[in-house]
Amino acid sequence: MPIPYGRHTVDADDIEAVTAVLRGDWLTQGPEVTHFEEAFAGACGAPFAVAFSSGTAALHACAFAAGIGPGDDLLTSALTFSASANCGAYLGATPRFADIDPDTWNVSAATVEAALTPATKMVVPVHFAGLPAPIEDIRAAVGDQVVVVEDAAHALGARTPEGTVGSCKNSDMAVFSTHPVKAIATGEGGVVTTRSEELRDRLMRFRNHGFVRPELHRRTGQGGWYREQHDLGFNYRLSDLHSALGRSQLTKLDRFIEQRNAVATRYREWLADIPGLLLPPAAAAGCVHAYHLFVIQCEDPDRRGALYDGLRGEDIFTQVHYLPVYLHPYYMDTFGYGPGLCPEAEAYYARCLSIPCFPALSRADQQHVVEAIRDLMAA
Numbered sequence: 001m002p003i004p005y006g007r008h009t010v011d012a013d014d015i016e017a018v019t020a021v022l023r024g025d026w027l028t029q030g031p032e033v034t035h036f037e038e039a040f041a042g043a044c045g046a047p048f049a050v051a052f053s054s055g056t057a058a059l060h061a062c063a064f065a066a067g068i069g070p071g072d073d074l075l076t077s078a079l080t081f082s083a084s085a086n087c088g089a090y091l092g093a094t095p096r097f098a099d100i101d102p103d104t105w106n107v108s109a110a111t112v113e114a115a116l117t118p119a120t121k122m123v124v125p126v127h128f129a130g131l132p133a134p135i136e137d138i139r140a141a142v143g144d145q146v147v148v149v150e151d152a153a154h155a156l157g158a159r160t161p162e163g164t165v166g167s168c169k170n171s172d173m174a175v176f177s178t179h180p181v182k183a184i185a186t187g188e189g190g191v192v193t194t195r196s197e198e199l200r201d202r203l204m205r206f207r208n209h210g211f212v213r214p215e216l217h218r219r220t221g222q223g224g225w226y227r228e229q230h231d232l233g234f235n236y237r238l239s240d241l242h243s244a245l246g247r248s249q250l251t252k253l254d255r256f257i258e259q260r261n262a263v264a265t266r267y268r269e270w271l272a273d274i275p276g277l278l279l280p281p282a283a284a285a286g287c288v289h290a291y292h293l294f295v296i297q298c299e300d301p302d303r304r305g306a307l308y309d310g311l312r313g314e315d316i317f318t319q320v321h322y323l324p325v326y327l328h329p330y331y332m333d334t335f336g337y338g339p340g341l342c343p344e345a346e347a348y349y350a351r352c353l354s355i356p357c358f359p360a361l362s363r364a365d366q367q368h369v370v371e372a373i374r375d376l377m378a379a
Helices: 012-023 031-044 055-065 083-089 109-115 135-142 197-206 216-220 240-250 253-271 301-313 329-335 343-351 363-378
Strands: 048-052 073-077 094-098 120-124 147-151 173-177 190-194 294-298 352-355
Touching: 012 240, 031 048, 031 190, 031 240, 048 055, 048 197, 048 240, 055 083, 055 120, 055 147, 055 173, 055 190, 055 197, 073 083, 083 094, 083 120, 094 109, 094 329, 109 135, 120 135, 135 147, 190 197, 253 294, 253 363, 294 301, 294 343, 301 343, 301 352, 301 363, 343 352
Parallel strands: 073 094, 073 120, 120 147, 147 173
Antiparallel strands: 048 190, 173 190, 294 352
16 A cells, blocks of 8 residues: 555544534534634634634735735745745745755754845745754844744644744744645645734634624624734634544644654664665754654765656655745746755755654555665665
């Protein structure tokens, strides 16, 4: 049976949570969304959480809430999915890129500081693969006038000595994805956490066409039907069906992260002696890695393609995360970017390969993955 690089885990109680909504009165815009948001905020140690239809929608909303627009720069990691940068471009800002620290594959305070411009209004550090980025150091480097939004799409369940990723103790907002290959699944979905009531309200307006809360009619003297659109928002709402699945999945988050770490520990042990293979950075003392991805590297970049193809031939499906964002044709054509901007990210990309890593990966399947890698690297 094929082994994917990522796979969701859905149990009987998850199915029952969704069917309970189907038997109820609300399929969307009902109470289950609020219940999910409250549970999510609690899991992250943040006062507020706002659910969205996708992680991309959540990033777009953060850029809106931050007031990003033409003339502003948004700075993010070169090593990320393009949504981390697209959210600025959607609103007319210029996306810019910081290189990674080769020891962590995350941006650092130094790489962010080197890429700042006078127009930088928002910085989006990425917790790549689930390894926490140094948000406290980055905040100190950029100052309080720059909005810091953690791209924590890979990092739900990760922790540092300062607290849980998403607590927003040193950032303004944190963005999560609940796509099926992430830590928990809602089908499609995303969530933003924040400590700011003002940002929470801006996020909620943006996901609902820019309309203000129903309480407005009390101020205007209009009836309970009255609504006003104050912003150009979108329909980025998450349904009660998705939210019910997410709330059920959240009860298993600690178990899922523990299982991902067990998979990673076995990989580190079983792959350590393979010549020409490099293993990913580990979490620092006092930190917990979320291991959304387990990324190996071929010391010789020319071997990466053969390893990818060879594993596919064994029904082992791997992936490459990611082409540096600025090397996508849209970014080269629109903003004039090209090779050489972030050398460490480009060196990483040339060698990287994400191998299967998910909670339900069996020991036998993992051994099959390791033996296939061993044979292909020896060929």
